Amino acid sequence: MxxxxxxxxxxxxxxxxxxxxxxxxxxxxxxxxxxxxxxxxxxxxxxxxxxxxxxxxxxxxxxxxxxxxxxxxxxxxxxxxxxxxxxxxxxxxxxxxxxxxxxxxxxGDELPYGVIEKIKVFIAERRRLSVGDKLSGRHGNKGVIARIVPEEDMPYMENGTPVDIILNPLGVPSRMNLGQILETHLGWAAQTLGYKVETPVFEGATVDEIKTELKKAQLSTDGKTVLFDGFTGDPFKSKVTVGYAYIMKLSHMVDDKIHARSSGPYSLITQQPLGGKAQFGGQRFGEMEVWALQAYGAAYTLQEILTVKSDDVSGRTHLYESIIKGENLPEPGLPASFNVLIKELQGLCLDIELGKDKI
Structure with missing residues (x-):
């Protein structure tokens, strides 16, 4: 209650x-x-x-x-x-x-038949950041962690302070969310001067005001500084924008997303594997992925993916039996999608008969 x-x-x-x-x-x-x-x-x-x-x-x-x-x-x-x-x-x-x-x-109208009362238990767990977790700033600048390295390998400033996170600068021009750059500059000035900043939505701090604050903090007015390579100790050729910004951890974590399938349920209509982790589904191999294998000339890999790993019903059954018995793998059969093509052509009054003669 x-x-x-x-x-x-x-x-x-x-x-x-x-x-x-x-x-x-x-x-x-x-x-x-x-x-x-x-x-x-x-x-x-x-x-x-x-x-x-x-x-x-x-x-x-x-x-x-x-x-x-x-x-x-x-x-x-x-x-x-x-x-x-x-x-x-x-x-x-x-x-x-x-x-x-x-x-x-x-x-109890909203409860299933035979259920008197339903109790839900939520269990919270703490997770450390890992590669594949999703982070975001406050300007739609979301991204996935590509690599986690020891602190000593991160680039560091002249005073020896290592940076916490490296963001790709190419994420700024196309999206035009310059707020993240301004937030970084102002955050650096505020942290150095020891105060917190609160700016209104439509009347935020101007570029000139941010430059003034950077000058007060005795920092470069362009918000950039020299960084040194954590591996070699050499300075990078160009100055780098460094500062403080809010970064939030989103609920999309790799531990919840990771998924693998051996064999599992198939769609009754297409005979192809279902999609999604909840259905223990397969990974979609789309048009562009097919182009990639065609470009490499990986003919047998492509044949396997489009037949026995997908909607070749008899082929996948025989393949499974061969693997269990330790026999040589059989030749792939016809995928169910071919039958769909034939039916569509018949709908256009084009009849197709499969010949047995080899070409």
Whole structure:
């Protein structure tokens, strides 16, 4: 019932928000106005006297939820009872939503047949970064870790500080997300001067302001510095942009993605292996991959991939038997996709017969 309590808490907070909004609106509307009719609370006690001015102090002390306004109470062009009706409708909708959720939880409409209550257990685990994990900055500059090397092999600055991460500069021009460069420059200046930076979305720090901060920090105004090769100790020919930027680890981790298939389920329609890790599927060998093998002249590899490893039903069965028995591998047969081609041609009134004579 934890979920139910969460929903109840949300509904309560939403109701409170609606009531606060209503009360604020009524205070703004009524204060300073003369009361056109006597307003009482739910117990019949007079709260606002007819003809008297409504003060802000009086409004703050009043519980607007208990007030009963005259039927035609209009201030300016606003009908007070109309406001109450509008907000009461909202609150009633929230109550209906909560009641439905509660009924579903108790009756178990959303649970499978025979299940009284379902409990989900989530287990968190800490993982170290590994090659293939996905990282991203805050400018859409996502990427995959290509290599992890010891700290002493990383390029280092003149003072001996090694860099933490190396990003490919070719990821900037085509995407035109220059914010990542500016963030890196400003981050370096802020870290050196010992303060944190917060810039608005549309009125962020300008290039001139960033240059000024770099100058204050006694850093190069172009944000670049000389880096030294971690292996040889020699300086790189060109200066390199160095700085501080937020890098986030995304949920796409290689430990969850890695997948291999020996034999497994096949599609009933195409007779080709299913796709995806969840289905224990195979890797798609597409048009461009076929071109690559054709370019290398790897004819037998290509034949194997397009027949016995894919939709040659009899061929893959005989191949499996041969491997188990330790016999020579049989010749590939016809892939099921060939039958599809024949059927399509028949649909165009073109009949094809397979001949037995060798060409």
């Amino acid at each position: 934890v979920e139910l309590r969460k929903i109840e808490k949300l509904v309560r907070a939403e109701k409170k928000g609606f009531i606060n909004k209503r009360d604020k609106f009524l205070v703004e509307l009524l204060q300073g106005k003369k009361c056109s009719g006597t307003v009482k609370d739910s117990k019949g006690k007079i709260v606002f006297q007819k003809g008297k001015k409504i003060t802000e102090e009086k409004c703050k002390k009043v519980n607007f939820g208990n007030l009963v306004f005259p039927e035609k109470a209009v201030y300016g062009k606003v009908n007070i009872n109309g406001i109450y009706e509008k907000y009461n409708d909202h609150i009633e909708k929230l109550n209906v939503f909560y009641r439905r959720k509660k009924e579903n939880k108790i009756s």
